[in-house]
Amino acid sequence: MGDCWECGGELVSEIKGSSLVVTCSKCGMSIARSWSEPIREDPTDYKIILTDSDCSPAKLKAIAKITGFNYLTIRKISQNTPQELCQGWATVIRDKKKYLDDADVKYIIEPKWKY
Ligand SMILES: [Zn+2]
Numbered sequence: 001m002g003d004c005w006e007c008g009g010e011l012v013s014e015i016k017g018s019s020l021v022v023t024c025s026k027c028g029m030s031i032a033r034s035w036s037e038p039i040r041e042d043p044t045d046y047k048i049i050l051t052d053s054d055c056s057p058a059k060l061k062a063i064a065k066i067t068g069f070n071y072l073t074i075r076k077i078s079q080n081t082p083q084e085l086c087q088g089w090a091t092v093i094r095d096k097k098k099y100l101d102d103a104d105v106k107y108i109i110e111p112k113w114k115y
Contacts, residue, residue: 004029039115042090046113048097050083052106062103066096082108090115 004011009026020035048066052059055078063074067085077083085107086096094115100107 039090039094044090044111045087046090046093047087047110048085048093048100049108049110050077050081050085050105051108052078053081055105059103059105062099062105065099 002011003009004024004027006029007024007027009024011022012025013020013022015021015035015037016032018034018036019032021030021032023030050063055063055075060071060074060078063069063078063085064071067074069077077085087093088096093109093113097107097109097113
């Protein structure tokens with residue numbers, strides 16, 4: 001981000017809801033403008049691929065949450081990684097990957113995740 005046009009201080013940008021708020025870290029000058037998240041406009045179809053071959057019950061539960069598969073299916077999947085779990089737009093994948101991150105599940109996203 002650039003420098004503040006009031007004092008030359010460093011500008012920090014932050015997304016709050018649907019606004020991009022730019023605040024000067026030095027003088028506190030702040031402006032907000034409406035902001036469309038790039039993630040919402042990303043047309044890419046992402047895939048979550050499970051690479052974790054050592055899935056605890058907590059991990060299996062997280063995977064169940066994002067796939068809707070039953071426990072047995074997931075256990076089978078986890079014994080034969082890598083396996084594609086699901087695919088979708090960036091906003092969908094972002095919501096799903098949260099569950100995996102919370103449970104510390106190892107996975108990769110294809111194509112490369114940039115958010
Ligand atoms: Zn400033």
